[in-house]
Amino acid sequence: MDRVTRAAVDAAVAAGASYADARFIETRTERVRVKNGAGEALVANTDRGLGVRVIADGAWGFAGTSETGDDTVRDAARRAVDLARAAATTVDEPVRLAPVEPIVDEVPARFDIDPDDVPIEGRLALLMECDRLMRAEGVGIATGYVSVLRRRQHFASSEGAAILIERIETGGGLAAMAVADGCACRRSWPSSHGGQVMTRGWEVIDEIALPEHAARIAAEARQLLDAPCCPSGTMDVILAGGQLALQLHESCGHPIELDRVLGTEASYAGMSFLTPEKLGSFRYGSEIVNITADATLPGGLGSFPYDDEGVPAQRSWIVREGIFTGYLTSRETAARLGLPASNGCMRADGWARLPLIRMTNVNLEPGDTSREEIIATTERGILLEDNLSWSIDDRRLNFQFGCECGRLIEDGELTHLVRHPTYTGITPEFWGACDAIADRESWRVWGIPNCGKGEPGQTAHVGHGVSAARFRNVRVGVVEDE
Amino acid sequence: MSDALIMGRDEALGMCERVLAASTAEQTEVNLIAGRSGLTRFANNHIHQNVAEANVEVMVRAAVGSRVGVASTNDTSEAGLADVAARAALLASLSTPDDLFPGLPEAGEEPPALRGSPATAAFGPAERAGAVRACIAVARERGQVASGACSASVAAHAVANSLGVRAWQESTRANLRMVFTGADSSGFAEVTTADARTIDAASLASVAGDKCARAAAPTAVEPGRWDVILEPAASANLLSFLAMSAFNGLACAEGRSPLCGRMGERVCGENISLHDDGLDPRGLPVAFDSEGVPRRRVELLVEGVAANVVHDSRTAAMSGARSTGHASGPGSSSGPTPGNLFMGTGAASVAEMIAATERGLLVTRFHYANLVDPARAIFTAMTRDGTFLIEGGEIVVGVRNLRVTENMLEALDRVAMVGRDATLAQGVFAPPLLVRDFRFSGATEF
Numbered sequence: 001m002d003r004v005t006r007a008a009v010d011a012a013v014a015a016g017a018s019y020a021d022a023r024f025i026e027t028r029t030e031r032v033r034v035k036n037g038a039g040e041a042l043v044a045n046t047d048r049g050l051g052v053r054v055i056a057d058g059a060w061g062f063a064g065t066s067e068t069g070d071d072t073v074r075d076a077a078r079r080a081v082d083l084a085r086a087a088a089t090t091v092d093e094p095v096r097l098a099p100v101e102p103i104v105d106e107v108p109a110r111f112d113i114d115p116d117d118v119p120i121e122g123r124l125a126l127l128m129e130c131d132r133l134m135r136a137e138g139v140g141i142a143t144g145y146v147s148v149l150r151r152r153q154h155f156a157s158s159e160g161a162a163i164l165i166e167r168i169e170t171g172g173g174l175a176a177m178a179v180a181d182g183c184a185c186r187r188s189w190p191s192s193h194g195g196q197v198m199t200r201g202w203e204v205i206d207e208i209a210l211p212e213h214a215a216r217i218a219a220e221a222r223q224l225l226d227a228p229c230c231p232s233g234t235m236d237v238i239l240a241g242g243q244l245a246l247q248l249h250e251s252c253g254h255p256i257e258l259d260r261v262l263g264t265e266a267s268y269a270g271m272s273f274l275t276p277e278k279l280g281s282f283r284y285g286s287e288i289v290n291i292t293a294d295a296t297l298p299g300g301l302g303s304f305p306y307d308d309e310g311v312p313a314q315r316s317w318i319v320r321e322g323i324f325t326g327y328l329t330s331r332e333t334a335a336r337l338g339l340p341a342s343n344g345c346m347r348a349d350g351w352a353r354l355p356l357i358r359m360t361n362v363n364l365e366p367g368d369t370s371r372e373e374i375i376a377t378t379e380r381g382i383l384l385e386d387n388l389s390w391s392i393d394d395r396r397l398n399f400q401f402g403c404e405c406g407r408l409i410e411d412g413e414l415t416h417l418v419r420h421p422t423y424t425g426i427t428p429e430f431w432g433a434c435d436a437i438a439d440r441e442s443w444r445v446w447g448i449p450n451c452g453k454g455e456p457g458q459t460a461h462v463g464h465g466v467s468a469a470r471f472r473n474v475r476v477g478v479v480e481d482e
Numbered sequence: 483m484s485d486a487l488i489m490g491r492d493e494a495l496g497m498c499e500r501v502l503a504a505s506t507a508e509q510t511e512v513n514l515i516a517g518r519s520g521l522t523r524f525a526n527n528h529i530h531q532n533v534a535e536a537n538v539e540v541m542v543r544a545a546v547g548s549r550v551g552v553a554s555t556n557d558t559s560e561a562g563l564a565d566v567a568a569r570a571a572l573l574a575s576l577s578t579p580d581d582l583f584p585g586l587p588e589a590g591e592e593p594p595a596l597r598g599s600p601a602t603a604a605f606g607p608a609e610r611a612g613a614v615r616a617c618i619a620v621a622r623e624r625g626q627v628a629s630g631a632c633s634a635s636v637a638a639h640a641v642a643n644s645l646g647v648r649a650w651q652e653s654t655r656a657n658l659r660m661v662f663t664g665a666d667s668s669g670f671a672e673v674t675t676a677d678a679r680t681i682d683a684a685s686l687a688s689v690a691g692d693k694c695a696r697a698a699a700p701t702a703v704e705p706g707r708w709d710v711i712l713e714p715a716a717s718a719n720l721l722s723f724l725a726m727s728a729f730n731g732l733a734c735a736e737g738r739s740p741l742c743g744r745m746g747e748r749v750c751g752e753n754i755s756l757h758d759d760g761l762d763p764r765g766l767p768v769a770f771d772s773e774g775v776p777r778r779r780v781e782l783l784v785e786g787v788a789a790n791v792v793h794d795s796r797t798a799a800m801s802g803a804r805s806t807g808h809a810s811g812p813g814s815s816s817g818p819t820p821g822n823l824f825m826g827t828g829a830a831s832v833a834e835m836i837a838a839t840e841r842g843l844l845v846t847r848f849h850y851a852n853l854v855d856p857a858r859a860i861f862t863a864m865t866r867d868g869t870f871l872i873e874g875g876e877i878v879v880g881v882r883n884l885r886v887t888e889n890m891l892e893a894l895d896r897v898a899m900v901g902r903d904a905t906l907a908q909g910v911f912a913p914p915l916l917v918r919d920f921r922f923s924g925a926t927e928f
Binding site: 087398478 | 519520521522523524525526527528529530531532533534535536537538539549550551552553554555556557565566569570573574576577578579580581582583607608610611614615618627629630631633659660661663736737738740742743813814815849850851852853854855856857858860862863864866883885887921923924925926927928
């Protein structure tokens with residue numbers, strides 16, 4: 001059992017906490033970034049610290065410290081109790097927690113190729129080769145990056161849990177930008193938000209085959225400079241890969257966070273249109289739309305063995321045959337909704353932050369049509385790839401996305417590229433217009449390493465399993481007046 | 483310095499000196515940030531989150547020739563400092579030459595040692611809870627629900643490099659933000675200040691409560707082009723996104739800025755002037771950047787004419803300019819961005835703007851703004867927490883929220899009135915603006 005976390009929990013209980021948990025986290029990250037033929041950033045960070053969370057007088061308190069000497073740990077625990085008591089002066093109903101079996105466990109990281117076996121020189125050489133291939137196509141700005149995160153997290157609670165989790169995240173990607181005459185067009189591989197990141201080893205980098213795609217994306221970036229702008233109007237839209245992942249993230253993943261639904265993000269990130277009376281009856285999407293939250297997916301960036309409350313990872317239904325059926329929960333919010341237990345979605349951005357409800361891997365389950373068949377059966381539409389911009393209202397209804405690249409479809413055939421495509425919609429109308437979802441052949445779990453939420457700000461690493469999907473009669477080309 | 487709020491100059495620079503002494507690189511730069519912060523969050527008329535944290539982070543940039551490596555740690559033991567110095571030097575030795583690396587800045591005049599507010603540093607859980615209780619009391623009195631956050635932080639920042647640069651400053655920041663909600667409406671108010679004593683929670687709560695009440699029973703209006711009054715939180719949001727895309731020295735050097743090749747041209751209305759000033763006490767003062775270079779006042783827009791962009795030492799070298807002290811941090815790839823924006827004020831009050839509007843909208847603030855096409859200065863955002871219809875020079879009713887998709891420079895070319903009462907919002911000291919034909923591209927359901 002970890003000395004630091006146990007000492008923190010004991011000190012908090014001694015100071016009057018009715019419940020306490022503590023996380024002691026050590027993190028090491030390495031980033032290599034190459035830009036236009038130079039090692040722009042070789043970065044190695046280490047970070048360690050302790051976070052103590054308590055309930056005292058029926059309210060929450062939290063304190064984080066980077067110092068972990070005996071006295072500092074006791075001080076942090078007492079400070080957390082003091083903070084809880086200050087909060088309690090406004091609380092009418094004391095916090096209640098749904099039950100969880102206290103777990104004692106140690107879980108090692110999973111990987112095939114240890115990233116430490118790939119030296120910095122090798123990582124740099126890979127990116128320099130990609131950089132050469134991109135710039136040979138004449139783009140003005142070529143960037144490539146790989147990153148590795150290693151984390152050891154000890155968790156202990158006053159209920160008797162003691163869990164050690166080791167985690168490795170590996171990721172990388174490329175971006176090529178062509179610039180001319182006040183126009184800048186970017187193409188990315190394998191996606192635009194941090195490339196691909198997974199809870200696996202260096203095999204992730206091998207699988208995304210960066211050099212094989214470097215010249216293609218650079219050539220596309222240049223072609224986009226001469227491509228026409230996205231037409232304005234209504235047409236069928238097919239979302240592919242990373243863009244479908246982000247659509248799911250913003251319009252489903254966030255509105256199912258039960259803390260947001262219950263109002264605790266109201267002043268900042270906002271609330272949710274998926275209010276509790278809709279649970280089990282509201283039509284979120286068409287009958288082919290099935291969405292799960294699955295923290296058990298091997299390699300998913302939103303996968304983990306236990307959440308930051310010590311609740312085991314789970315797979316649960318969010319939308320089944322188009323009907324909204326489930327939330328992402330914590331122990332506290334599960335109890336408030338009268339659920340028997342949390343489905344294990346509490347995670348914090350390191351030791352200095354309080355756990356919040358965060359997405360795990362929120363997935364659009366695959367359909368039964370091939371991606372090629374979806375394109376072939378689209379009379380007039382647009383295939384949209386890789387996100388460029390994103391925005392959604394504070395209840396997650398009106399969204400607008402911009403993409404790096406659009407490919408027009410006419411009579412079932414991909415025709416030509418369009419520049420800076422945008423589309424907009426209202427969440428349940430949009431998912432209600434989903435009439436085709438590609439099969440497992442094109443289904444991938446995408447990592448999103450920059451999901452923001454909370455105050456103080458927190459960044460979560462989450463995942464989305466998606467293939468491709470078609471949506472009928474979507475408004476596109478919203479930058480210009482129609 | 484014995485009266486330091488968190489870590490004095492001697493202690494902070496002493497730690498930096500130990501890293502410099504341990505480094506084997508040809509050039510070494512050390513950034514040290516010691517921070518302590520607390521935040522009280524409330525929702526549904528009670529505090530649901532009350533947190534505090536303390537940390538010291540040391541970031542080292544090492545150069546061997548034009549090869550650069552960066553390492554960081556929060557282990558400030560002797561071994562930890564020696565290790566971070568060694569890791570940065572090792573990474574530099576492994577890197578490839580970067581022809582655009584100009585070397586670390588040379589020593590010049592040491593920037594002023596700004597001091598923080600002791601009152602803010604002492605603004606603890608009891609003080610934050612007191613401010614929150616004042617907000618909740620106003621909300622309960624009106625039958626509304628209060629949500630928000632009250633925070634206070636103190637930080638010491640030191641920079642030292644092997645060429646003799648030495649810089650140290652303190653900063654403090656306090657913020658109280660709230661949203662009051664009713665059955666079908668919401669209202670917003672916020673204050674950000676270096677001195678927590680200036681926070682008047684009850685007055686702010688009244689603003690949020692009044693907006694919420696006035697926005698009740700909102701009506702739907704059609705998107706399209708509307709004359710619009712942007713209150714300071716909204717205009718600040720627009721200006722911060724413009725700054726990000728347009729006045730970034732790296733974006734300009736790489737041809738990605740909408741102002742590329744347009745310096746000296748009129749790019750928006752003559753009533754628009756914008757500058758960046760780290761030392762203006764109306765903002766959140768910053769005396770130097772992560773390279774230890776003094777932050778200079780930079781005129782960005784002068785009566786509608788594009789005047790300058792901001793630089794770090796790298797983009798300055800790329801552009802044949804000198805650094806303006808806007809480096810964004812070791813290892814960052816985002817380029818220098820203005821962080822202390824001030825827009826020139828006009829003569830009109832918001833009441834006068836409303837009176838001058840025959841038919842238009844008033845926007846309290848934006849939500850989830852983002853750049854759609856940075857090179858063309860196009861941004862999108864939703865309105866929230868108080869959007870109103872104006873008819874015949876009066877606010878007549880709240881309206882359901884709308885989406886904006888607009889060219890920021892073109893919007894600033896259609897500003898009919900600039901307000902006189904600027905406030906600090908999101909780091910931008912911004913006045914309200916009356917903009918003609920502002921483009922709303924869509925609407926939502928509430």
